[in-house]
Amino acid sequence: xxxxxxxxxxxxxxxxxxxxxxxxxxxxxxxxxxxxxxxxxxxxxxxxxxxxxxxxxxxxxxxxxxxxxxxxxxxxxxxxxxxxxxxxxxxxxxxxxxxxxxxxxxxxxxxxxxxxxxxxxxxxxxxxxxxxxxxxxxxxxxxxxxxxxxxxxxxxxxxxxxxxxxxxxxxxxxxxxxxxxxxxxxxxxxxxxxxx
Amino acid sequence: xxxxxxxxxxxxxxxxxxxxxxxxxxxxxxxxxxxxxxxxxxxxxxxxxxxxxxxxxxxxxxxxxxxxxxxxxxxxxxxxxxxxxxxxxxxxxxxxxxxxxxxxxxxxxxxxxxxxxxxxxxxxxxxxxxxxxxxxxxxxxxxxxxxxxxx
Numbered sequence: 358x359x360x361x362x363x364x365x366x367x368x369x370x371x372x373x374x375x376x377x378x379x380x381x382x383x384x385x386x387x388x389x390x391x392x393x394x395x396x397x398x399x400x401x402x403x404x405x406x407x408x409x410x411x412x413x414x415x416x417x418x419x420x421x422x423x424x425x426x427x428x429x430x431x432x433x434x435x436x437x438x439x440x441x442x443x444x445x446x447x448x449x450x451x452x453x454x455x456x457x458x459x460x461x462x463x464x465x466x467x468x469x470x471x472x473x474x475x476x477x478x479x480x481x482x483x484x485x486x487x488x489x490x491x492x493x494x495x496x497x498x499x500x501x502x503x504x505x506x507x508x509x510x511x512x513x514x515x516x517x518x519x520x521x522x523x524x525x526x527x528x529x530x531x532x533x534x535x536x537x538x539x540x541x542x543x544x545x546x547x548x549x550x551x552x553x
Numbered sequence: 554x555x556x557x558x559x560x561x562x563x564x565x566x567x568x569x570x571x572x573x574x575x576x577x578x579x580x581x582x583x584x585x586x587x588x589x590x591x592x593x594x595x596x597x598x599x600x601x602x603x604x605x606x607x608x609x610x611x612x613x614x615x616x617x618x619x620x621x622x623x624x625x626x627x628x629x630x631x632x633x634x635x636x637x638x639x640x641x642x643x644x645x646x647x648x649x650x651x652x653x654x655x656x657x658x659x660x661x662x663x664x665x666x667x668x669x670x671x672x673x674x675x676x677x678x679x680x681x682x683x684x685x686x687x688x689x690x691x692x693x694x695x696x697x698x699x700x701x702x703x704x
Binding site: 506 | 561563564565568570594595596599600601602603604606608609610611612615616619620622623624626
């Protein structure tokens with residue numbers, strides 16, 4: 358722990374700074390897009406991306422260059438998002454002992470009254486897909502976005518989310534089912550288009 | 554395989570993340586179960602919908618603003634979440650806990666070490682034994698006189 362602390366206080370060299378800048382300029386678009394899908398609004402997405410790169414720069418000495426930079430960055434970004442959600446308590450989830458269509462137990466349903474994003478999103482990402490994503494718990498949303506938007510394998514997602522592949526499998530499945538139920542109920546025309 | 558087991562594997566199947574026996578059993582089930590086949594199609598549609606969603610571009614000037622903020626930040630700065638006092642406190646607490654646990658483990662149990670039994674306890678035990686002997690043995694605690702055979 359102490360060595361980590363000492364390392365964290367070491368100023369990055371000029372070469373490290375140049376390498377970091379290059380990686381940041383290459384990856385910032387996809388990071389912003391992911392952050393926007395995670396948060397649902399532009400201001401929070403910018404803050405989240407900035408926070409993720411600040412953390413990444415500070416701990417750049419820990420980055421293993423043999424692995425994709427985006428995987429490492431997404432781990433930092435999703436952790437920063439989860440921290441932010443927990444701190445603000447904005448998205449509260451309620452476990453319901455309700456057996457859904459998949460008949461396999463408890464669902465986590467987002468408390469929609471606790472999402473002021475819903476109002477803020479009107480100018481930005483109001484499409485049904487984003488509303489469906491925002492109705493999920495953040496863990497489900499992260500897993501689904503990493504799999505379907507970023508195209509990551511389950512093993513890589515497990516690494517980013519620091520959990521097991523079994524948990525990733527379950528989160529993706531339940532997240533997709535929740536999205537489907539949301540579209541079916543709230544936007545039936547859009548759902549029919551998607552299924553056609 | 555029944556529908557309940559199959560349901561839990563459908564997303565992994567859609568993502569090409571199933572292999573071996575699980576894959577074979579699920580395929581067999583899908584061959585005979587129209588409801589699960591329909592579910593697979595719905596999950597594929599959700600995946601398609603998400604994977605085709607366009608990447609949203611950041612606002613103009615964001616890249617340069619980001620670079621200016623991040624690269625000029627003090628990477629050695631202690632962020633609010635991890636001040637030095639917190640590190641020192643955490644380390645001290647961890648050390649104190651280890652010392653406490655070691656002391657507990659290394660301290661010998663009184664019951665397991667007769668030599669360290671308190672003298673008062675020994676006296677009590679001896680007295681109890683003598684009382685027991687006095688009431689239970691047929692000689693009333695007196696030394697028995699044994700007959701000596703004479704040849």
